[in-house]
Amino acid sequence: MARPSGRAGGKTRRVPEAAVDRLGRSADGYDRGMCPGRTECAQAVSARPEAPRAVRAHLRGWLTEMRWPGRAIDDIALAVSEAVTNVVEHAYRSVTVGGIVEVDCEAIGADRRQLRIWVRDRGRWRPRRLDPGFRGWGLEVIAALMLELRIQPREGGGTEVMMLTRPIPPI
């Protein structure tokens, strides 16, 4: 498979892997025992092509356990997947090893039926293409699915994407 053109040029950097051990998780996964029954869910995975799927699978498990409706889970999984894909594809485009994407979710509100989600990286922002061609829909998709979407640079480098879901009815 051809590699995205942006990856070919530029300097290669290494990103410290310290964040991976934050919750005792491995570079490629996460501790599945961390989230069930909790109102927060934290993941840190290697920013590799497998990352979006791994993050979606874990999120789905957590939300199913919290008895979120399937359609809401679909929307959240899609939005988070787009943000994680952006990290893999854009943020760490010049990094060959050690890029980490962190996904943190918190159920908020009196009945905990709304989620605040953060997708964070330590990569580099890529300016949006003037003419994205058939690309450039990921952030639009997220914005359409979420009540709020905020993208900001992180202190020390990288990007933070914050999403707020629509509240769902109480059980």
Ligand SMILES: Nc1ncnc2c1ncn2[C@@H]1O[C@H](COP(=O)(O)OP(=O)(O)O)[C@@H](O)[C@H]1O
């Ligand atoms: N985490 C990120 N790090 C660096 N650049 C990003 C990140 N997320 C988005 N971008 C930039 O925003 C643009 C728009 O993202 P998106 O709407 O998902 O479209 P696409 O991924 O198809 O280019 C990307 O092309 C890239 O320039």
Ligand SMILES: [Mg+2]
């Ligand atoms: Mg994208």
